[in-house]
Amino acid sequence: MKKTFLSILLGILASLGLQAQEPLKFNADGTLRIVQFTDLHYNAVKPESRVVLKRINEVLDAEKPDLVVITGDIIYSSPAKKALKDVFKCISAHNVPFCAVFGNHDADFGTSKDEMYDYIRRFPGCVMPEREGSYDYALPVLKSDSAAGSESLPAAVLYFIDSNAHIFKDGKFAGYDYIKEGQIDWYRNTSAGYTKANGGSPLPSLAFFHIPLPEFHDAVKNESCALIGTRMEPVCAPQFNSGMFEAMHRTGDIFGIFVGHDHDNDYAVAYENVLFAYGRYTGGNTEYNNLPNGARIIVLKEGRRELDSYVRIKGGQVLNPFTFPASFYQSDWRTRPLNLE
Numbered sequence: 001m002k003k004t005f006l007s008i009l010l011g012i013l014a015s016l017g018l019q020a021q022e023p024l025k026f027n028a029d030g031t032l033r034i035v036q037f038t039d040l041h042y043n044a045v046k047p048e049s050r051v052v053l054k055r056i057n058e059v060l061d062a063e064k065p066d067l068v069v070i071t072g073d074i075i076y077s078s079p080a081k082k083a084l085k086d087v088f089k090c091i092s093a094h095n096v097p098f099c100a101v102f103g104n105h106d107a108d109f110g111t112s113k114d115e116m117y118d119y120i121r122r123f124p125g126c127v128m129p130e131r132e133g134s135y136d137y138a139l140p141v142l143k144s145d146s147a148a149g150s151e152s153l154p155a156a157v158l159y160f161i162d163s164n165a166h167i168f169k170d171g172k173f174a175g176y177d178y179i180k181e182g183q184i185d186w187y188r189n190t191s192a193g194y195t196k197a198n199g200g201s202p203l204p205s206l207a208f209f210h211i212p213l214p215e216f217h218d219a220v221k222n223e224s225c226a227l228i229g230t231r232m233e234p235v236c237a238p239q240f241n242s243g244m245f246e247a248m249h250r251t252g253d254i255f256g257i258f259v260g261h262d263h264d265n266d267y268a269v270a271y272e273n274v275l276f277a278y279g280r281y282t283g284g285n286t287e288y289n290n291l292p293n294g295a296r297i298i299v300l301k302e303g304r305r306e307l308d309s310y311v312r313i314k315g316g317q318v319l320n321p322f323t324f325p326a327s328f329y330q331s332d333w334r335t336r337p338l339n340l341e
Contacts, residue, residue: 024067024097024127026144026155030302035065036208037295038260038279039103041287042087043077048284051293053090055282059295059312060094067127068096071260071279072103072163072210076286080111081119088123097127102135103210103260104165104176113162128160135162136183138190144302155302156204157194159187159254161244163211176211178238184247191251202253204305206298212259212276214241219271226328229267229278229311229320232290236262249274255305256324258296263289266296266311266320270328280311294319 026032037056043049060068068091075083091098100120107113117135121128129137140154164177195202216235219225248254249272256275268277280294294313301307310321322328 023142024139024158025142025146026300026302027066028144030144032067032141032156032300032302033063033065034067034069034298034300035059035063035295036069036071036258036279036298037282038071038210039073039263039281039283039287040070040087041073041076041105041283042083043075043286044083044086045077046284046286048286049076051284052282053086055293055295055314056087056090057094058314058316060091060096062312062316063297065096065297067158068094068098069160069208069258070098070100071208071258072101073105073260073283073287074100074103075106075109076283078109080106080109080116083109084116084119088120088126092123092125094125096125098123098125099128099137099139099160101160101209102162104163107165134183134186136160136186138194140194141300153197154194154203156206156300157191157253159190159205159207161187161207161209163209163259167238176236176238178240178242179209179213179244181242184242184244187244188247188251191253195251195253202251204255204300204303205253206256206258206300206307207248207254208258210259211261212237212278213245213257214238215245215271216259216269216276219269219276222271225269225271227267227269228322228327230265230291231267232264233262235265245274256298256307258298263287264291266291268309268320268322268324270325273325275307275324275328277309280313 040052042052077083137160139158141156142152143155146152167174214237258277260279263281265278266280279296281289282293292313299308308323311319
């Protein structure tokens with residue numbers, strides 16, 4: 001009997017130690033549940049990191065998400081692959097699709113980003129595509145009524161972008177690096193392709209990366225922008241603005257940006273009709289932190305530029321739930337129903 005294309009593909013992937021994954025798809029109720037872990041700073045030899053795996057297990061058991069995203073600073077010890085193995089073996093055991101972007105510290109432990117990216121892809125459940133010259137990628141989310149195995153236009157797109165690391169001058173730290181022009185061009189071109197295929201209408205999209213954009217400064221300085229959550233430190237963004245947010249704003253597809261990097265921030269703020277949101281620090285006491293570790297939960301709505309979100313911490317406690325955009329904008333008080341109570 002002739003082998004089908006799918007069986008051949010599965011055989012090739014298995015020989016490489018890789019797993020074939022079904023495309024992401026909205027559930028029958030029109031939702032996609034995402035868990036964002038960030039800044040694990042996982043040290044494979046320090047007991048302070050045990051709480052990281054404990055919290056991952058606790059959150060994933062409670063949420064049973066459709067996708068897990070790690071937004072950088074995953075590891076904090078050498079050898080890098082040992083630390084990565086602990087983290088991704090833990091996540092993979094939950095039989096959930098997952099992906100990651102790198103933070104500014106992940107390449108500090110003797111293993112290149114190329115090696116780490118390819119190594120992460122070997123764990124069952126990883127949906128990160130094969131590298132094509134960068135660590136940036138997009139994952140389409142199919143419509144809830146898409147038939148299995150059929151080619152279908154997506155209902156949404158998730159973008160994952162490498163925000164790079166540090167800038168050094170004369171051997172001294174001079175600030176955080178920025179998203180490069182070529183990366184912005186990749187995003188524009190990818191987005192344009194999805195928009196064209198969708199009849200000229202931008203698909204509702206989210207973006208995930210590690211270091212916040214300079215516009216996060218503008219958002220928190222604007223007293224008209226509603227802020228939900230905890231703000232305990234300044235925005236540690238690049239000093240140079242390379243135009244990533246401007247490109248997103250002009251393209252018109254991305255309505256939510258999720259980052260990490262600043263351990264004592266977990267707030268969300270609306271700016272120019274786009275949600276800027278920090279994940280919740282997931283690490284233990286291997287780096288500075290003043291918030292109990294946990295995760296951000298994001299529930300994306302099919303066919304709408306709308307999502308629900310909250311933070312989940314130890315013991316199942318849920319903090320600061322909101323709906324975007326409804327929770328961030330003032331309603332017209334004159335149109336509200338009469339309330340005489």
